Amino acid sequence: MTTDALKSAAAAEAIALVENGMKLGLGTGSTAKHFIDLLGAKVKAGLDVVCVATSKQTEVQARSLGIRVVTLDEEPYLDLTVDGADEIDSELRLIKGGGGALLREKIVAAASERMVVIADTTKKVKVIGKFPLPIEVVPFGLKATHAMIEALAAEAGCKGAILQRKAKDGSAFVTDNGNFILDCGFGRIDEPEELAEVLTLVPGMVEHGLFIGYCDLAFLAGTNGVERLESEPDV
Numbered sequence: 001m002t003t004d005a006l007k008s009a010a011a012a013e014a015i016a017l018v019e020n021g022m023k024l025g026l027g028t029g030s031t032a033k034h035f036i037d038l039l040g041a042k043v044k045a046g047l048d049v050v051c052v053a054t055s056k057q058t059e060v061q062a063r064s065l066g067i068r069v070v071t072l073d074e075e076p077y078l079d080l081t082v083d084g085a086d087e088i089d090s091e092l093r094l095i096k097g098g099g100g101a102l103l104r105e106k107i108v109a110a111a112s113e114r115m116v117v118i119a120d121t122t123k124k125v126k127v128i129g130k131f132p133l134p135i136e137v138v139p140f141g142l143k144a145t146h147a148m149i150e151a152l153a154a155e156a157g158c159k160g161a162i163l164q165r166k167a168k169d170g171s172a173f174v175t176d177n178g179n180f181i182l183d184c185g186f187g188r189i190d191e192p193e194e195l196a197e198v199l200t201l202v203p204g205m206v207e208h209g210l211f212i213g214y215c216d217l218a219f220l221a222g223t224n225g226v227e228r229l230e231s232e233p234d235v
């Protein structure tokens, strides 16, 4: 089975959760793309949903398939967001932002009743951090922001190269929000909550790619089937 087929299998599990009349958040990336393809087919067959996209790229794809896309201001409360992830641990803590859409992805996930992650099993890790943690920062004062992230992350036990993301042509990668991304190669993040907390102290930091307490359910597709990971219900 190809990785693409696995991504599609995970997306198929998530599409089964979609009901007529739902307000949906649409994720970004190659796995989310499969979900949007499947959703487009359902819409063509008569499904009535309204969607908020987490990136311009996703919006273009969704509209091209005839999916109704509105802004989050028009629909500020969503039923379900389906998105991919760069890493996920057994507590459903995520690293996201490989596609550079982490800020809108987090805003949309926070506005949703449920967030479901779809991925292939290679994204499942014991300790998150091998995938460089993306952090969205404002262009103003980039060096100062970089230095402060480095220092505070070290206090939280995270050290490693912090690199500004580049576009394919070598220029600075610019997010849909006009910001830059710093990719932090920490290797392992033993205390994600602590790191997330200290990062909020950096004024130039817009948002980080640690999604803690967002994901309710994950479908992880492997060659032996799709694993379902669910968060503990609140008591």
Ligand code: 5RP
Pocket (backbone or CB within 6 Å): 027, 028, 029, 030, 031, 032, 083, 084, 085, 086, 095, 096, 097, 098, 099, 100, 101, 102, 105
């Ligand atoms: C984009 C993301 C993506 O969900 C993440 O990078 C996973 O992408 P893919 O499904 O292509 O592996 O966070 O900002």
